Amino acid sequence: MELSIDPVQESEELKIPDMLPLLPVRDVVVYPYMILPLFVGREMSISAVDKSLAGDRLIFLATQKDVGDDEPTPDAIYQVGTVAMIMRMLKLPDGRVKILVQGLAKARIISYETVDAFYEVKIDRIIEPPAPEDSLEIEALVRSVKDQLGKIIALGKAVSPEVVVIVENMQDVGSLADLISSNIGLKVEEAQGILELTDPVARLNRVNELLAKEHELLSMQAKIQTAAKEEMGKSQKEYYLREQLRAIQHELGETDSRSEEMIEIRKAIEHAKMPKSIEKEALKQLGRLEQMHPDSAESGMLRTFLDWMVEIPWSRTTRDSLDIKKAQVILDEDHYCLEKIKERILEFLAVRKLRKKMKGPILCFVGPPGVGKTSLGKSIARAMGRKFVRMSLGGMRDEAEIRGHRRTYVGALPGRIIQGLKQGGTNNPVFMLDELDKLGSDFRGDPSSALLEVLDPEQNYMFSDHYINLPFNLSNVMFIATANQVDTIPGPLLDRMEVINLSGYTEEEKLEIAKRYLVPRQTSDNGISGRHITFTDEAIRALISSYTREAGLRNLEREIGSICRKIARQVAEGETRRFMINAANVNKYLGPPKFIREPETDRNEIGLVTGLAWTPVGGETLHIEATIMSGKGGLILTGQLGDVMKESVQAALSWIRSKGKELNLSDDLFQSIEIHVHVPAGAIPKDGPSAGITMATALVSALTKTPVCKDVAMTGEITLRGKVLPIGGLKEKILAAIRGGIKTVIIPAQNEKDLVDIPKAILKKIKVITAREVEEVFKVALESDPFSRPTGVEPVIQKKKAPVGKVLVTARKGASA
Numbered sequence: 001m002e003l004s005i006d007p008v009q010e011s012e013e014l015k016i017p018d019m020l021p022l023l024p025v026r027d028v029v030v031y032p033y034m035i036l037p038l039f040v041g042r043e044m045s046i047s048a049v050d051k052s053l054a055g056d057r058l059i060f061l062a063t064q065k066d067v068g069d070d071e072p073t074p075d076a077i078y079q080v081g082t083v084a085m086i087m088r089m090l091k092l093p094d095g096r097v098k099i100l101v102q103g104l105a106k107a108r109i110i111s112y113e114t115v116d117a118f119y120e121v122k123i124d125r126i127i128e129p130p131a132p133e134d135s136l137e138i139e140a141l142v143r144s145v146k147d148q149l150g151k152i153i154a155l156g157k158a159v160s161p162e163v164v165v166i167v168e169n170m171q172d173v174g175s176l177a178d179l180i181s182s183n184i185g186l187k188v189e190e191a192q193g194i195l196e197l198t199d200p201v202a203r204l205n206r207v208n209e210l211l212a213k214e215h216e217l218l219s220m221q222a223k224i225q226t227a228a229k230e231e232m233g234k235s236q237k238e239y240y241l242r243e244q245l246r247a248i249q250h251e252l253g254e255t256d257s258r259s260e261e262m263i264e265i266r267k268a269i270e271h272a273k274m275p276k277s278i279e280k281e282a283l284k285q286l287g288r289l290e291q292m293h294p295d296s297a298e299s300g301m302l303r304t305f306l307d308w309m310v311e312i313p314w315s316r317t318t319r320d321s322l323d324i325k326k327a328q329v330i331l332d333e334d335h336y337c338l339e340k341i342k343e344r345i346l347e348f349l350a351v352r353k354l355r356k357k358m359k360g361p362i363l364c365f366v367g368p369p370g371v372g373k374t375s376l377g378k379s380i381a382r383a384m385g386r387k388f389v390r391m392s393l394g395g396m397r398d399e400a401e402i403r404g405h406r407r408t409y410v411g412a413l414p415g416r417i418i419q420g421l422k423q424g425g426t427n428n429p430v431f432m433l434d435e436l437d438k439l440g441s442d443f444r445g446d447p448s449s450a451l452l453e454v455l456d457p458e459q460n461y462m463f464s465d466h467y468i469n470l471p472f473n474l475s476n477v478m479f480i481a482t483a484n485q486v487d488t489i490p491g492p493l494l495d496r497m498e499v500i501n502l503s504g505y506t507e508e509e510k511l512e513i514a515k516r517y518l519v520p521r522q523t524s525d526n527g528i529s530g531r532h533i534t535f536t537d538e539a540i541r542a543l544i545s546s547y548t549r550e551a552g553l554r555n556l557e558r559e560i561g562s563i564c565r566k567i568a569r570q571v572a573e574g575e576t577r578r579f580m581i582n583a584a585n586v587n588k589y590l591g592p593p594k595f596i597r598e599p600e601t602d603r604n605e606i607g608l609v610t611g612l613a614w615t616p617v618g619g620e621t622l623h624i625e626a627t628i629m630s631g632k633g634g635l636i637l638t639g640q641l642g643d644v645m646k647e648s649v650q651a652a653l654s655w656i657r658s659k660g661k662e663l664n665l666s667d668d669l670f671q672s673i674e675i676h677v678h679v680p681a682g683a684i685p686k687d688g689p690s691a692g693i694t695m696a697t698a699l700v701s702a703l704t705k706t707p708v709c710k711d712v713a714m715t716g717e718i719t720l721r722g723k724v725l726p727i728g729g730l731k732e733k734i735l736a737a738i739r740g741g742i743k744t745v746i747i748p749a750q751n752e753k754d755l756v757d758i759p760k761a762i763l764k765k766i767k768v769i770t771a772r773e774v775e776e777v778f779k780v781a782l783e784s785d786p787f788s789r790p791t792g793v794e795p796v797i798q799k800k801k802a803p804v805g806k807v808l809v810t811a812r813k814g815a816s817a
Contacts, residue, residue, distance in 0.1 A: 016083050016105060020060040021048035022112075022119035024072050029191035030061045030082045031178040034103045041096040042070065048118040049086065049097055057086045060107065060123055063192055074119070079109045080196045083123070106195065131173050131200050138173065141204055148211035149180060155218035159183055174200030177207045186210060239293055262290050265306055273315035278470050282309045301407060308414060308468065313427045317476065320428075321385035322353040334379035335372060336513045337759070341365070341500055345380050348478075359457045364436065364481040364494070367502030368615075368732075370552020373482040374434060380480065381430035389420040394435035399445025402454065404467035414467040417454060417474070428476035436493075437483035448490050455479055455496045503731035504551030504619070506738060506762055507544050514540045518557045526564040531578060533567045535560070538583035546593035547586075549739065551619070551732065563589045604710050604783060607702035611694035612715040612736055612745070613686070614729030619736030621713060624679055624691070626698035631674030639679030642687020645695075649677055652696035652718055655774070656703065659722075662787050663704060675699065690727035692718030693746070693777050700778060704786040712781045713737045714746035722774045726750035731758050738765050745769070746777050 023045055025038060040046055052059040062081030064072040088100040106126040114120035132138060146167060153159050163183050170176050181194045190210060197203040246259070269282045285302055292299040321327060324346055331342045348361055365373040374390070381388035396402075404415035413419070420431060439448045453459050460474035486494055505513065519535050548555040566589050567579050587593065607626040612619060635653065637646055656663065657670060677695065679686055693716040701708050715733050717725035726748045727733075737745050749770040755763065771777045779785050 016058065016107070016123075016125055017056070018122055018124075019113060019120060020058055020083065020123060021051040022060050022062060022077075022109075022121045023048045023052075024064045024077050024119075025061055026064060026067045027188055029063050029182075029188060029195055030084060030101070030103050031182050031195060032082055032103045032105055033175065033178065034082075034182050035087070035100065037098060037100050039092075039096055039098055044071075044118045046097055048120075049089065049099060051118065051120075052086055053089060058104075059084055059086060059101070060109075060121055061101065061103070062109065063188060067188075074112050077109075078192055080126070080192070081107060081109070082195070083107050083125070106198075126198060128174060128198050128200065134171075138201065141201070141208065142171065142173065142176065145176065145180065145204060145208050145211060148208060148215055149184075151215050152184070152211060152218055155215070155222055157184065157214070157218060172200075173204050177203040180207050180211070184211070184214065258294060262286065265289075265310070268310040269306070272310045272312075274309070275314065278309075278314065281470060282306065285309075301412075305407060305467075308418075308422070311422050312418060312468070312472070313421055313425055314472075316426050317428050318386050318426045320349070320352055321383070322349055324349050324353070327383040330383040331379055334382070335376060336516060337505070337509050338372070338376065338502065339759075340757075341376060341502070344498075344500065345383065349384065359475045362455050362457065362479045362481075362497050364483060364486075364489075364497040364499045365502055366483050366486055366499055368484060368504060368551040370550060370554035371502045371504055372553070373502060374432065377430060377432040377480045377482075380478075384430065384478075386478070387424040387426050387429040388432070389424040389429045390432040390434060391416050391420050392434045393447070394438040395440060396447050397440040397442045397444060399447055399450045400466065402447050402450035404465040406466050407469070412467055414465050417463070418465045418468060418472065421472075421477075427473065428478070430478045430480060433479060433481040435483070436481040437485055437488045448493050451493055452496065455481075455493065457496075501731070501757075504735045505553065506735060506765070507541065508761065510544050510553060510556060511537060511540050513553060514543075514556060514560065518553065518560050522557065522561045522564045526561065526568045528564060528568050528571055532571050533564065533579045533581065536580065536582045539581045539586055542583040542586045542593075543590075545739075546595055547590055549595045551735065559590060604707035606705055606707050607698055609694050609698040609701065609708050609781065610710075610713040610740070610742065611691055612713050612733035613688060613690070614732050619729065619732035619734070621736050621740040621742070622679060622686070622691075622694075624677065624694050624698045626675065626677050626695075626702040628702050629674045629676065630672060633671045634674040636674065636676040637678075638676070639681070640685045641679060642685065644687050644689050645679075645691050648689070648692040648717065649695045649699075651720055652692055652699055655696065655718065655720055655722055656699055658720075663700065664786075665703060669703075675702070689717050689725075690715045692716060693724055693771070693774055696774055697777060697781050700786055701782060706782045706784055706786050708781055709744075709783065711741070711743040712746065713740070713742040713744070714777060714781060716746070716748040716751075716771070716777075718774055724748045724771050724774060724777065730754045731762075734758060734762065734766060734768070738762065743767060744780065746771055746780055748772075 023038075023040070028036070030036065040049055048059065060081055061084045062077050062079070064077050066072070066076055069076055082103040083105050084101040084103045086099050086101055090098045092098055106128070107123040108126055110122040110124050112119055112121050149159070149164075149167060153164065160183065163179065167176065167179060170179065177194065177200065181191055186194075194203055194206055197206060265286055266283070269279060269286065272279075274282060286306060289299060289302045289306065292302070327349055328342065328346060331345065335342070344361075344363070352358060365376065367373060377390070378388050400415065402415045402417060404418065405412035414422075417431075421427060421429070424431075433451075439451075441447065453463060454474060457475060460477075462471040463474045464471055481497060483489060486499065514535075515537075519540075523529055523533060543556060543559050547559050550556070563581060563586075570579075581589070607628075609624045609626075611622040611624050613622045614620075635649070637649060641649075653675070656665075660667065660669070677698065693714055696718050697708060697714065700706070715727050715730075717727065719725060730747065730751050731754075734745055744767045746769050749772045752770050755768065769780055771780070775787060778787070
């Protein structure tokens with residue numbers, strides 16, 4: 001586009017009519033005296049051109065506000081525009097029209113008269129004030145504008161040389177502003193703002209401001225480009241010189257450090273003894289690395305990837321120790337009892353000895369804290385002569401922790417499985433997955449789902465880590481998972497593992513473990529020895545019964561350590577005598593006992609029954625109280641009971657009411673009393689499906705005023721027909737009964753099969769009685785049978801008879817019937 005200095009007619013002599021057809025134009029502002037071509041394609045715009053050509057060839061050009069609006073309304077068109085003359089017109093094959101127009105004068109739209117086929121507007125011509133006389137200020141402004149234009153042209157702004165020549169020879173302030181505005185690529189809003197200024201000096205000042213802004217932008221752009229070019233030139237120069245140096249060293253028979261590094265990586269790949277397909281991929285990536293610039297980002301990523309590739313134990317394997325007797329000795333040295341687990345490991349070694357190629361077992365040790373699950377994994381590794389690797393899964397929520405990140409991510413690393421194998425240095429370690437039941441999941445994925453591939457023998461021989469992105473054989477790894485409970489482990493994951501339960505230890509087992517392992521370890525850790533301190537068996541028993549109450553051994557070891565620290569202090573202060581720790585002076589070091597048998601369990605009482613409960617940290621005894629008050633037939637339940645336990649009370653009460661006649665209870669008794677059932681330790685929530693017979697026994701005892709034997713505990717659910725249903729966690733509950741001083745335990749008859757899993761030494765300490773009907777429970781747990789009491793006769797306290805239910809564990813020598 002250009003500005004004519006010899007217009008077709010001088011605007012002063014040109015007569016412009018009040019009504020003209022309107023041609024809305026996009027993304028351009030037309031100034032007076034500007035000559036430019038326009039392409040017209042819209043129907044209404046073509047109609048406006050035809051109307052103009054049919055008359056005096058004059059048309060009004062106004063810019064529309066939205067470039068993408070194909071049918072602009074009057075509100076979408078600027079009011080100030082330019083009256084122009086159509087100098088030439090050419091119809092194009094695609095239906096459009098190309099016109100050449102020249103701006104003549106500014107005008108303002110007064111109103112829109114016709115809006116059908118095209119817009120016809122009534123306009124008012126804008127007469128500019130005359131240019132001021134030449135002055136120093138005007139001349140300085142003109143020079144500044146010309147100087148600014150020269151600077152932006154020097155910085156790369158594209159301006160036609162013809163326009164530059166015209167600008168140099170032009171002195172008219174208004175025409176100079178219009179000419180420069182139309183040739184420096186202003187935004188539509190800025191160009192329209194200049195068009196609407198009628199004062200020539202104000203218009204030129206605005207142009208000067210825009211030129212200054214453009215100069216700053218171009219200067220900054222040039223600075224950025226120069227810096228980038230210099231950096232690029234520097235890198236290219238370094239690369240060129242480095243290649244020249246490499247060529248010179250090659251001619252001289254020398255090698256540079258990078259070449260030596262590549263040679264070392266190649267040797268490491270060969271020594272890693274990777275599978276053929278994996279070695280081929282590693283060499284391919286090494287070839288890519290050799291062709292890259294050492295300072296590139298991808299070069300560093302590939303270098304780290306190759307380091308991992310050569311450090312992963314693709315073929316490094318430890319040879320299994322297949323001496324079964326020696327392995328048994330090692331297992332017995334490290335752990336007391338746990339016969340079932342030891343037997344399983346020896347079975348694996350036996351099969352491994354007979355069959356060279358076999359998949360590693362995937363075991364899951366489930367038990368309360370402190371029973372030795374993690375230490376057992378270390379012992380298994382030592383017995384088999386394998387490396388031991390441990391990975392804690394507690395709180396893990398990101399799937400990438402198992403499978404790794406993609407190499408494209410910044411700071412990407414392989415998953416914890418591959419990292420553990422690298423740490424172990426072999427491809428067949430004993431790999432312990434600790435705290436499997438405490439896995440989490442969130443928006444980053446589900447780690448338990450990622451473990452499905454790891455722990456599936458049918459899949460893990462082709463385990464693919466996202467970072468390595470190559471298959472790795474995990475079938476030689478012996479995976480051992482640990483958990484406190486199986487309820488929170490997903491079913492598909494649990495199905496892939498062989499679950500072995502570690503229920504807890506008896507008092508004798510704890511005593512033996514303390515003498516063999518805990519006392520020597522704590523004395524050594526605290527800097528003393530056997531010549532400074534001695535624990536008697538009675539002292540350890542006192543610690544077990546009065547200072548700890550747990551299935552495992554952690555608190556017991558903690559209490560032993562506390563005594564050792566106090567002795568260590570006295571030894572450090574100069575004491576030389578040997579300290580004897582016995583049951584009488586334990587409280588001198590640890591204070592009063594923390595656990596004391598509750599007074600109410602020392603005698604038989606009405607409405608007080610001992611139940612057995614299972615918790616994630618082992619079994620617990622649970623005292624259930626029931627009392628009868630006068631009232632209106634209400635039932636009060638306290639002690640933070642869960643819904644299942646509340647339903648057990650309701651079921652037990654419904655059964656008792658259905659047996660009212662047999663129990664010699666009057667028909668209107670339940671309408672005149674209120675029953676309150678309470679489970680002490682009310683701050684602790686309690687729930688579970690094994691308290692039915694315990695609730696029934698407490699209610700029958702309270703209603704019939706029959707005392708409950710203090711040395712009897714029970715577990716089992718009840719139905720409305722009085723059947724005793726099976727329960728879970730039997731071993732933990734029996735151990736809890738032994739710890740609580742219970743002599744007899746009543747269990748459901750269907751749980752008799754579970755007694756096989758309980759060691760004989762434990763069953764010798766307690767009498768186990770099975771029951772199919774709840775009436776059998778009452779005959780054992782209550783001092784007298786409530787069903788045999790005559791009507792109107794209060795229960796008589798008498799010596800306990802032999803139990804009617806089935807008595808188990810009588811076949812062994814020394815067991816009492």
